[in-house]
Amino acid sequence: MALVSTATVASSSYHCDPHLFPGARRSWREPRWSRGGAGARLAVLQRAGGGGLAVLERAGAGAGSAVLERAGGAAAAAARREELVPSGNARNSYEVESLIDRLSNLPPRGSIARCLETARHRLTLQDFAAVYREFSRRGDWQRSLRLFKYMQRQSWCRPDEHIHAIVIGVLGRQGPALLDKCLEVFHDLPAESRTALSYTSLIAAYARNALHEEARALLDQMKATGVAPTAATYNTVLAACARATDPPVPFDMLLGLFAEMRHDASPSVRPDLTTYNTLLAAAAVRSLADQSEMLLHTMLEAGVSPDTVSYRHIVDAFASAGNLSRAAELFSEMAATGHTADASAYLGLMEAHTRVGATADAVAVLRQMQADGCAPTAATYRVLLDLYGRQGRFDGVRQLFREMRTAVPPDTATYNVLFRVFGDGGFFKEVVELFHDMLKTGVQPDMVTCENVMAACGHGGLHGDAREVLEYMTREGMVPTADAYTGLVEALGHAAMYEEAYVAFNMMTEIGSLPTLETYNALAFAYARGGLFQEAEAIFSRMSNNAGIQKSKDSFDALIEAYCQGSRLDDAVKAYMEMRKSRFNPDERSLEGVLNAYCIAGVIDESKEQFEELQSSVTMPSVIAYCMMLSLYARNDRWTDAYDLLEEMKTNRASSTHQVIASLIKGEYDDSSNWQMVEYVLENSTMEGCDYSFRFFNALLGVLWWFGQKGRAARVLDQAVKFGLFPELYRDTKLVWSLDVHRMSMGGALVAVSVWLNKLYDRLVEDEDLPQLASVVVLRGEMEKSTVTRGLPIAKVVYSFLNDTLSASFHFPKWNKGRIICLKSQLKRLQSAVDSSNGSLAAGFVDMTNSRLPAPGSKIYTSEDQLDNGSRHLPDEPLAEEKESELLAL
Template sequence: MEAPLVSSVCSWDAGTGRLHFSSKDNIGDYVSGASIFCLGFKHGSFSSHWSQKHGSSFSAKVLGRVDYACGSESPLGVSVFYWPSYSCIGNPGRGSVVAVWVPQKIYRRDLFPFCNDTDSKWLLRQGNFRRSNSVEVHVERQSSSHFLCQLEDVGVLVKKSFSSNKAVKKFRSASRRRGYRLIAKASKKKQQLVIPDAVRVEPGKYSYDVETAINQLSALAPRSSITRCMESYRNKLSMKDFSLIFREFGQRRDWERAYKLFKYMQRQQWCKPHEHIYTMIIGMLGREGLLDRCSEIFEEMPNQNVEWNAYSFTALINAYGRNGQYEASLHLLERMKREKVAPNLITYNTVINACAKGGMDWEGLLGLFAQMRHEGIQPDIITYNTLLGACSSRMLDEEAKMVFRTMNEAGVVPDKVTYSMLVETYGNMQRLDSVSELLREMEVSGNVPDTVAYNVLLDAFAKEGDVAKAAGIFKQMVNAACSPNVRTYSTLLECYGKHGRFDEVRGLFKEMKASGTAPDIITYNTLIETFGKGGYFKEAVSLFDAMVDGTVDPNMETYTGLLHACGMAGLHEEARRVYKHMLSRGQKPDSDIFIGLIQAYGNAGLYQEADVAFRGRIELECDVNASTFDSLIHVYAKGGLYKEVLATIANMQQAGFSATVETFKSCIEAFGKAGLLPAAKGALADLQIAGHPVNLQVHETLLNVYCIMGLFDEAKAQFLEIKELCSLPLITSYNMMLSISARRSRWDDFHRILDEMEHKDMPNLYVLVAGLIQGNFDEPSNWNDIIQPAFDDIKVYGLESNTSFFNSLLEALWWAGQRSRAVRVLKEARRRGVFPESFCKSSRLWSIDVHRMSVGAALTALISWLEDLQTSASGPEDLPNIFTIITRRTTEKQESEAPVSKLVFATLEGMGAPFKFAPWNQGCIVSFKQLLVPWLQGWSTPEEFKIDTELPASVATYPTANIGATSLFKNDSWRSKQLTAL
């Protein structure tokens, strides 16, 4: 029998052939299904014709064979009919009886219509319900051959069906007819109290009895009886144990159970609460603002034979004080003295704190302080810090200085809170120098401040951006023989990094390691963010490697800062490694992680990898935002992949995000690089229809589009709009205007822009670029000492800004006829990691990729590549069979009309180079070894491609002052019409 035995006595009377239960109520509901609890046969009764494959099974569920009076399944489940599986052939007696207990009235029907075979037909009929709650079922013989089961065999099978053989006993009726009687020995298990894990106390925190009591009290329902729960702990828990229980509930802010336990203790004799319990419950209720209950408990203490003491008064004073009723606190202090209870240090600290927070004037606070000292109670660090906090909130600088000096004279050592209050007080009044003077006074008096004090002041100067004073505090700290800790170094490192003092960052970090101070996660995160923002991207990666090799585990802030640095630098391999390391640690990436990863692939020209990284968010079930979509759209736009841009925008809108200004700007840029000016203008119109402002970045993107398309008038008008929006356009905007002016032979405008860039009010980089174009820095010494450091200034903005700068500069140099200078700048760009995909060599093909270059940069790279090929063709180096020039990352034919593709092919065609657009890829220009090598052997670089021509002079006279709007265009209405035409 698989179901547990029930607490009932049931028997089968062999004489009457009936099953009897002592009471139906004794049958537990937890028994699965309606079960047979007794089975007996008179001698020579039948056994079922059951197949041997059921083994010794003594039961079978009758599924769907019973219809209940209510028309639905019984709440106790289906009926279970126990039937012997052991059988033997014999001569059965007619009218054998088995009994089944059924929980509800059933319709009359055959319970076992499936019990039919050729030899026998059994009919089980339902009898009437009797008081014994039994159902009489008759088995009638229908044929001559049946199975026989002897009485002893039935008994053996019955015993095998129960867990205990003692449950089955032989039974003899008064008529001396033998049978079997089942006596259920097992009782229903006592229901265990289920304690949720959320309310369990930490194992090992208290003794076993205390932990168990806390867990059981926590699991009690709100209206459950606490008496029944606590009776098992009578004389097991001491008053110290009850104090621990109250402390645990106080930490949980569970005042209801604590209050219920307190009331229970008041009603008992074995656990009457003492004064400490009263103090704890008053403090607990006071934190919840239950002042009426606090007062009630306090007032009933004498009636419970518990005397008031300083701690119970202090608890009540604190309750009123923390709820803003400092007048009541003062009255309680006076009452305390009338009751002959002497206040102690904690009492006065509590009263002063309540009055300070409640708004008592400074004179009143000083009065309490004087009263305290008059009674012989010496103030401690809490007293002085409370007074300093009052000075900070009231902006009393002189009073704070007085309290601090009194504190030092009393020999009380300041702590972190003390200095925090001083810094806050003087910082609000812009007088941090006064704190420095106080520290020096302490040093002179021999009371040297600790590291915490210096750190508080150092952090204050660092937040204000005063690097010199922050460094001065650090030096003062070292001179005072106070050892800096990891927080000291981290604060100063961050201060140096924010102000671009990277040499000091490196030096201080070396000094930190030399002093034996181990960097923590905050230090490493600070350094990674500092070097990432400063353009030292590989140093940030090196710091990460040092963390992994050491004992510091990276966190999400580490991964975010590092992937941001890798994204700006286009370090896709490093970004992939960091990303895998993050996943291996079980960290779930967020939108910032995906943005950094996408930028790293995009700046390296790996668009497919960027798309795979973006789609990886689906598998990881990570949420992204509009900025994540914009990052992928921006990557495609830089490569001119406008169809991918449109597809990503559609996915972005499908995900529930609206297009942003960045989205439209990327559309304009993508269409411009593809040479689709009408589509770019349409994207601008969509931007305005969507209600977004045409900001400075959009204007700069439009300027780039017009310069790529060679539209001088539109570019000039757009440059004017940029100058009206900001006082100083970007250096790339000036370079683009120089390029379009030279490309369209508008030399007056060319020289006008150059003179403006060289104006005394312009930044250093603008002046140097203008001088570079005019040939002022051709000498190697000038290049190394002046130009290269100037190029270093733009690396902090990342590879994308470097790419835009060098593209615009190469464009200006090429169209101005400065070919050799353009080649020199291109080599400098490649040395800095710009255009990482530009040159590729393998055993099967050599290629050059110019799809992310401007026209001037692409033509410069093309001439340099052909010269390198010519050198290789005349040497011993083996050349591959295929040479390709990638101008577009596309396979569609119309893309060959993009400006870069068209001008690169026109240049090759003008030189007679054997290159053609590949029929399988219209973005690829291809040639073969057998055609290209003979041509290279007879080709020489045209003079106009290797000699820097002299800049044509301007024929116009104009002032060298900064160009205003009216000097570029005399007719403002004409300029407005040009903008409207966009």
């Protein structure tokens, strides 16, 4: 319980007692630095040098430096020990607890005498001290002062010096406005009863309110009256002087006070660890590396062992002076003389190197540490693991972790660093493997562990692993947080498991983990990738109306993507304009979303304008943006523009990814050695997370299809499936052979349909048992019920392609408008046709060879017979109903 802490800087106006500080009468309303006389106090202040130093606050509080909080806190702790204030955790007696309750419930004008009436002869001064400590913990200085004044009037409980010191500490923490009350309490104590305890308490009250001059004057007065100061008294004054900032106390003045302390006549007054840490902190703020080294030698000669705080200040001093190499030499010299620094010293030095990204120097500290005979700790390795991870040196992370396991067992914090490093680096499956390794080695995961693993599962679409982690948390009695559930929702969304994601979302509320903005966005993005714009709108409506959470930029990005995939292109542009009106600055993702809308709509001028805006906003447009524009040019037979843009990609020296993708499109990387470069680029895209991978592969598949590179497109699709993308793509049962392309671009869907049809051909040739129907899913969600579905671009294009290939074998069922199906009877006819072809269709239903790139001016997609977009294939309702009757038996 901190009664006399010196860690707070208050305002510059304060009370000044004219009797305690003769010749310095002034009002607390006057400016702090106005002089009212030239008496003894002024002489004391001149000796102290005036001013102050911004050194005591590692947490800030007006000091401007993050170095001396620990030193100031240690000085305050020493003063508290001098006041003999025990810990507030001690169990109080029944009488004390009863008195605290009665006083707490006492009205402002209630009688304290009545509260004490029943326990008058059973309470000691130690009991009253416990009451004051409780009121101090609460910050209840009013009741403390009322009780003190009552005790002053009573002979049976008149306060002793200990009580006075506690009350001064309680009042001193309330700011400079109550310093006059502190003086009143101090003067209530007879002069002959004042010892270092009461003086130190009053000095601490002034020190914590940044009045270092007054604290220094009190020390001089204390000596003049014959009261011997203690080490805690000196430390409190030293900390106050080190805290001063306007102006700062010169370091020589601090050393003068330090010398005064060293030469004090009392043998009990000697600089201790708190003293040295205060001075080391002051030296660190001033970048006084030489003085820090001198203090360290003095410290060791005096037999005072440095602690973690000491070493941190020494390292900070050398770091500020730009001479960290000397700090390493100093530690080696210490080790040679038998004073080996502890692990915290090397850790601080290592962290100083990591702050400037000096990886080699940080590793050198580790090797020096081992050579000096100081065993590295888990914290030592964590610093390097984090540094390697931030620099993308993941092989270095793995190698260092293996070394660590031979030297020191990894702890939970170490695993948490690894989970974050590998999760940020895109090694999502490795995160899950490390989690299982953690459990096998007996290291207990904490909530941060589970959140990091769930986040990695979310980004990587590992919904099965995410569920296992959630089950582990439940078994261990851990209540999953909103961040943990967000990872599960995201993972399920990447697998197009919309119902499961929504159930997980609702489950959060049931267990008390309310969804956050990130959770809503994760669910909205899940809907967006499948074009379920109505569901995305509903979830954002629930977010705004029920949860009171406003949309973020990511929310608008999700809406734009949902409208694009759902063929609501005007709404996508409106969502973008609403984003701008909401004062969100669009980033590359936002601009690509609008570009996608224009490209799907086939408007060239608007697309070019958007692409140029993207070029001006980022250093270099992504491969996704280039592929969108290339697909647009190809679909409109603008081959000259397409080849110019393709050449721009290929000659891009800033990105090897752009060069490889351009060469892939042109057919220059088909051989096995060059195809490895393609596979490397494709695999690297998955390390950005499933969200990026979906958009990357959709754009790439689209441009390959429209450029006629069907064979290469099939190979790319095969890679996407191997990477775990589009897990819903192929689903086969005894009843249904299904292809789901509802999350693919138009070009990507046509690639998938072509590959699927050829697989269907192989199965027909092999005379497999036929299912009741074959189905191609083009839409999911509420749009499955709408009759306008068949008029949407992706549905029209896929339907047209199916019937161009298999001559009206597929149709839209009446019971679901998001599917295009082929019944068993039609499959049998197809099987008979395949059997009667005598191998003329040996390659399959669709020729998947790579075409020669069209010459400029070629009309491939804009000729008259290509402009109906499949409308000629839409079946009449009677024919569809006739085909529906075949399903009644199912």
